[in-house]
Amino acid sequence: MSADASPSGQPLLELRDLSKTYRGLGRPPVTALDGVSFAVPRGEITALVGESGSGKSTAIRCVLGLEKPDAGWIGYRGQRLSAGHGGLGRARHREIQVVFQDPTASLNPRMSAAALIGEGLIVHGLAPGGPGRGKSATRAARVAELMRLVGLDPEAGRRRPREFSGGQRQRIAIARALAVEPELLICDEAVSALDVSVQAQILNLLLDMRDRLDLTVLFVAHDLAVVRQIASRVVVLAQGQVVEAGPTETVFARPGHDYTRALLAAVPVPDPSRARAKAAALREHPAAEPAVTGPAVTGPAAPPGAGVAVPQP
Amino acid sequence: MTVNDIRPPATTAVHAGSPALTLNQVSLTLRRRGGAALRLVDDVSLTLGRGERLALVGESGCGKSVLARAILGLDRQIEVTGDILLGQQPLAGAGERRLRSVRGRRVAMVFQNPMGALNPLMSVGAQLTEPMRYRGVTGRAARAAAGALLSDLGIVDAARRLRSYPHEFSGGMQQRVALAMALAAQPEILLADEPTTALDVRAQEQVIALLDQVTRERGLSVLLISHDLSLVAGFADRVAVMYAGRIVHDDPVDAVFADPAHPYTRGLLSAVPRVDRAPGRLPAIEGTMPPPGRRPAGCAFHPRCPRRLDRCDQVVPLARPAPGGGAVACHLYDQTEQAERGALTPPSPAPNGGER
Numbered sequence: 001m002s003a004d005a006s007p008s009g010q011p012l013l014e015l016r017d018l019s020k021t022y023r024g025l026g027r028p029p030v031t032a033l034d035g036v037s038f039a040v041p042r043g044e045i046t047a048l049v050g051e052s053g054s055g056k057s058t059a060i061r062c063v064l065g066l067e068k069p070d071a072g073w074i075g076y077r078g079q080r081l082s083a084g085h086g087g088l089g090r091a092r093h094r095e096i097q098v099v100f101q102d103p104t105a106s107l108n109p110r111m112s113a114a115a116l117i118g119e120g121l122i123v124h125g126l127a128p129g130g131p132g133r134g135k136s137a138t139r140a141a142r143v144a145e146l147m148r149l150v151g152l153d154p155e156a157g158r159r160r161p162r163e164f165s166g167g168q169r170q171r172i173a174i175a176r177a178l179a180v181e182p183e184l185l186i187c188d189e190a191v192s193a194l195d196v197s198v199q200a201q202i203l204n205l206l207l208d209m210r211d212r213l214d215l216t217v218l219f220v221a222h223d224l225a226v227v228r229q230i231a232s233r234v235v236v237l238a239q240g241q242v243v244e245a246g247p248t249e250t251v252f253a254r255p256g257h258d259y260t261r262a263l264l265a266a267v268p269v270p271d272p273s274r275a276r277a278k279a280a281a282l283r284e285h286p287a288a289e290p291a292v293t294g295p296a297v298t299g300p301a302a303p304p305g306a307g308v309a310v311p312q313p
Numbered sequence: 314m315t316v317n318d319i320r321p322p323a324t325t326a327v328h329a330g331s332p333a334l335t336l337n338q339v340s341l342t343l344r345r346r347g348g349a350a351l352r353l354v355d356d357v358s359l360t361l362g363r364g365e366r367l368a369l370v371g372e373s374g375c376g377k378s379v380l381a382r383a384i385l386g387l388d389r390q391i392e393v394t395g396d397i398l399l400g401q402q403p404l405a406g407a408g409e410r411r412l413r414s415v416r417g418r419r420v421a422m423v424f425q426n427p428m429g430a431l432n433p434l435m436s437v438g439a440q441l442t443e444p445m446r447y448r449g450v451t452g453r454a455a456r457a458a459a460g461a462l463l464s465d466l467g468i469v470d471a472a473r474r475l476r477s478y479p480h481e482f483s484g485g486m487q488q489r490v491a492l493a494m495a496l497a498a499q500p501e502i503l504l505a506d507e508p509t510t511a512l513d514v515r516a517q518e519q520v521i522a523l524l525d526q527v528t529r530e531r532g533l534s535v536l537l538i539s540h541d542l543s544l545v546a547g548f549a550d551r552v553a554v555m556y557a558g559r560i561v562h563d564d565p566v567d568a569v570f571a572d573p574a575h576p577y578t579r580g581l582l583s584a585v586p587r588v589d590r591a592p593g594r595l596p597a598i599e600g601t602m603p604p605p606g607r608r609p610a611g612c613a614f615h616p617r618c619p620r621r622l623d624r625c626d627q628v629v630p631l632a633r634p635a636p637g638g639g640a641v642a643c644h645l646y647d648q649t650e651q652a653e654r655g656a657l658t659p660p661s662p663a664p665n666g667g668e669r
Contacts, residue, residue: 051513052484165601166373195372195540200584200597207594222513225543225586229595252588266515268543270585272566275547282522 010078011039012184012216013063018072020058020240032058033069034240040184045210045217047231047248049224049263055240056220060186063218064088064098076184094124097177101189103169107161113172114157118143120180146175150205167198171205178209185209188220203230224267228252236260331400333502333534334361334384334420339395339405341376341383343605353391353605354380355558358632361502366528366535368545368566370581371555372602377538380555381504385420386412399502418447421495425507427487430494431479437463437490438475444498462493465530466523485516489523496527503528506538521548543585546570551639554578557602557613560632561642568637575641576620612644620645 020033032055040046050056061067063074063081065088074081076096081088088096100106107116118139121127127139144154150171161169170190177185187206191199207230209215221227227234227248234251236244236259244257255261269275341354354376361367371377383393384404397405399415407415416422424430432440441459445451450458456475463471466489479487488508495503505524509517525548528535539545545552545566552569554562554577562575573579580598600617603609609616615625622644633648635641 051515165604167601195602196542196581196584197372197598198601200586200595201599203586204594204597223586224514225588228588229586229590229592231592248592263514264588266518267588268514268518268541268546269589270543270546270570270582270587272546272570275543277547278518279522279525279547282519283526 011075012042012077013040013081013218014073014075014078015039015059015063016073016075018059018062018074019070020055020062020067021070031240033062033072036072036237036240036242038235038242038245040216040218041233042183042216043210043214044233045206045219045231046233046235047227048218048220048235048237049222049227050237051222051263053239054237056237057188058240059237060098060188060218060220063186064096065092090124094120094180095182096184096186097180097182098186098188099170099173099177099190101192103166103173104161106173107169107176109161112158112160113147113152113164114140114143116161116172117146117157117175117179120176124180126180142179146179149178149209150175151201165198167194167201170194170198170202174202174205174209178213178215181213182215184216184218186218186220189222190219191226192221192223199226206230224252224263236263330363332360333363333365333400334536335396335398336360336380336384337396337398339380339383339393339397341379342392342394344390344392349606350392351605353558354383356395357555357558357560359553359560359563361534361536363501363534364532366537366548366550368549368552369536369538369555370540370542370545370552372540374602374604375555376558376605377555378506381422381506381536381538384504385416385422417444417495417500418498419500420502420504421498421500422504422506423488423491423495423508425510427484427491427511428479430491431487433479435478436475437477437479437482441475441490441494441497444494447498459493459497462497463490465527466490466493467519468493483516485512485520488512488516488520492520492524492527496531496533499531500533502534502536504536504538507540508537509544510540517544524548542570542582543587554581557608558605559613559629559642561612561614562635562639563632564635564637564639564641568635568639572637574635574637574639574646575643576618576645577614580617580619612642 016037018033018036021029021031023029036055036059048056048059058067062069081092121139121142127136127142143157147154147157152168152171152175161172164172191202194202203226206217210217219231231248234246234248235242236257238259244251244255244260251260252264255264336357336359339354339357340352343351343353345351357380369377379388379391382388383391384397386404386407393405395405396403399419404415438456438459441462442455445455445458459475460472463474468474468486468489479490482490508524509520512520521544537545537548549566552564552566553560554575556577562578564574569578570582573582583596584598586595598617603613609626611626611628612630615621618625625644630642630644632640632642633646635646
């Protein structure tokens, strides 16, 4: 699939022919990315979809400079995004922020919510006043504003992450990412671990941020129902290759690839009679291990049903 | 909360007679050293009919997992009050000895993370044949039965795969093995706690389909615990919705999805993203579920409820008959409220009587 042209001029982020193979001693090499190209247009929410092992995490790790691609080009505002030893460099780290799946793992348990949210302001010198606690009225005001923005009570700023619920912690992680006014927010399965009601709140929050801050979001997810709800564009990844990309409406209405169709068909529907009919159909034609019907695999493919663990890069 | 014969069976034969499992006014309290007791589950009554599939649905922290674990007495620091009956046999307050004779043998459990249930150092065959010893099946017969079980769960070349170790399987396959292990002792009841949450969509769909098939074939009663309403839609006969430690709604699956009687169930359902819905903002329930220890008086859902009444912040609503045939704990269904409306009709989405 060719690099997906942006509808409005130059995309904010662009990946071209990105490849990455993990090699380990005594084990076969794993090709996590095999010529991946896609674009993330400005001011939109683009979803990167795929199952575990599809390479979506590797792709964003390359964008974040946490992983060095073997080949290919990553462009940010048309310029090559290059990573040194310390990652992307300070300026880029402000422009590109990330929210991970598990806020508990990404928030320092010994820091208060306000300190966590305000940390980036100190690092990037955005709210003057020195690193001391409560030294900067500007910073405190900005932190309170951010907490309100993501629907947290600024009064709760002194609490530690463990005193918040999972959904609130994810809000802290989002506020922390937004604090430095990034242009690109990468959400790596950021709502997957959340309950439905909280998930809906966070999705609405992302839509608000896109509208109010003109934020560009790369939304990495496996849940197509969620993707349908918030993303305007979809990139489907399977076995390290882009199998389909395009506007969400088009991809969902007329999926062009069997793999996309299979993913769409597997999305559970909250409708008992339809769900029972689907289950009955599955009983009629029991499938073994989901055969990955991605692109033609170059390496030795596992036979269907062999149940070989898909290596997780 | 409901008796198991409240409706004709929709999908599976729900056998008459005594229920497979009965919870009667069960409350669970966490005793902490030096700290105050923390009430996790409040006054839960629930029955699981023989051959029935009951889904227990709720958000994380509502108490659904701890409730399932309490059935088998898995958490020692949890104090159980009320009755838990396996058939006629009381389990609440039973000693370790009796619980051991029940765990895995009469009531089996599968968890979210299959690797937590599988021993990484034992071959799958060895793990599958282990529970068979409980019923005296050993040696070649046990290996044959284990192979048959694996192949029932859609594992190709099962006889050969018995020699494999858990890490050689993918996540979806590991969960199938864990499920096979749970079935190996031929239990009457299967407690499945978020068995597909860690899996990809396609693996999830298949594991649920297999769970459906193998439990149907064996006539097992299943309690499926999930936070995901869409997941249970095609599987369950009945859905019990839990909020902040209480069952607030218990209805046949079709009624739950067609016209959810409880405002919380309604809110949960409308917040589910779906592929057949127009994109954009989701109707989210404002606020969050209060954690144990900070649950408000009255109905715990009242601060978030779009249809709350004056008494909702004072009086805990009792379970009332729901229009769908089950039960609902919500003041909208109190007799007085219904009398005021002059009929026993369920409240329509936008009545204007008695609301703030």
